[in-house]
Amino acid sequence: MIPRQLPARRTLLEITELFSRHRLKKEYVAGRTRAAVAMILRELPGDLEILFIERASDERDPWSGHLAFPGGKVEPGELARQAAERETQEEIGLWLGTERYLGRMSDIVGANLPVRVSCFAYGVVTDTVQPTVSPEVRDVFWVRLSDLLDPERHQMASVGFSGTSLQVPAIIMPQSDKPVLWGITYRLVMQFLDIIRVRV
Numbered sequence: 737m738i739p740r741q742l743p744a745r746r747t748l749l750e751i752t753e754l755f756s757r758h759r760l761k762k763e764y765v766a767g768r769t770r771a772a773v774a775m776i777l778r779e780l781p782g783d784l785e786i787l788f789i790e791r792a793s794d795e796r797d798p799w800s801g802h803l804a805f806p807g808g809k810v811e812p813g814e815l816a817r818q819a820a821e822r823e824t825q826e827e828i829g830l831w832l833g834t835e836r837y838l839g840r841m842s843d844i845v846g847a848n849l850p851v852r853v854s855c856f857a858y859g860v861v862t863d864t865v866q867p868t869v870s871p872e873v874r875d876v877f878w879v880r881l882s883d884l885l886d887p888e889r890h891q892m893a894s895v896g897f898s899g900t901s902l903q904v905p906a907i908i909m910p911q912s913d914k915p916v917l918w919g920i921t922y923r924l925v926m927q928f929l930d931i932i933r934v935r936v
Contacts, residue, residue, distance in 0.1 A: 746881070746932055748779055748836060748859035754932050755839025755857065768845060768852040772820035773807025773921075774832055775841075775857045775928060778878070785878040786925070787867065789828065790914060792874045801874070803909070803917045805855065805924070806830075816854040828876050829868035835860050841927050844920050848897055855924045883910045884925060893918060 776787040788803050808823040810816050821832045838857040845852050867876040883889065884907060893906035893916045906916035917925065
C-alpha cells in the first residue's frame with residue numbers, strides 16, 4: 737500500500753524524529769547471510785532525494801545490473817552499521833562516518849536468496865557529496881521522493897532473476913534508461929515511506 741502524499745516537504749530533522757519512533761524489528765533467521773546497506777538522502781527545496789546505485793554486470797552477482805543501495809556483506813567481527821559505511825566508501829567513495837545519521841530500518845529477509853539485510857539512513861549536504869563509481873557499480877544517481885511517491889510509478893513488473901522470470905511489485909524510475917526498482921531495495925523504500933508518512 738502506498739503511503740499518503742507527504743506535506744510540502746520533510747526535513748532531515750523531521751525524518752530523524754520519525755526514525756526515533758520507529759519500532760525496530762530485527763529478523764533473526766538461521767542460515768541467512770548478513771548484509772548491510774546505506775540509504776542516503778539529501779534535501780532539496782520542497783523535496784528530498786534518495787541515492788541509488790545500478791550494479792555492474794557480473795555473472796557471479798545474483799543482483800547483477802539491478803538497482804540497489806550501496807552496501808554488502810557484514811564481515812566477521814563487524815557491526816552491521818560499520819559494514820554499511822565501509823561498503824559505501826568502497827563502492828561509491830563516500831565516507832558516511834562524518835555524515836548525519838538518521839536511523840535504522842527493520843531488517844529485511846530475502847525472498848529469493850538466503851540473506852538478511854539491515855539498512856541505515858543518512859542525510860548528506862548536497863554540495864559536499866560527489867559519489868564516484870567503483871568496478872562493482874555501473875552508475876550512481878538520485879531520485880526525488882516525490883517521484884517515488886507517484887502512484888502511477890508503482891506497478892507490477894516482469895524481471896529476470898537467476899535465469900527465471902518473476903512478476904513483482906516495482907517502482908518505475910523517472911530515468912528512462914534505468915531498470916525497475918524491485919526486491920529487497922523496493923521493500924526498504926516502501927518501509928521508509930511508511931516510516932515518514934503523514935499519520936492522522
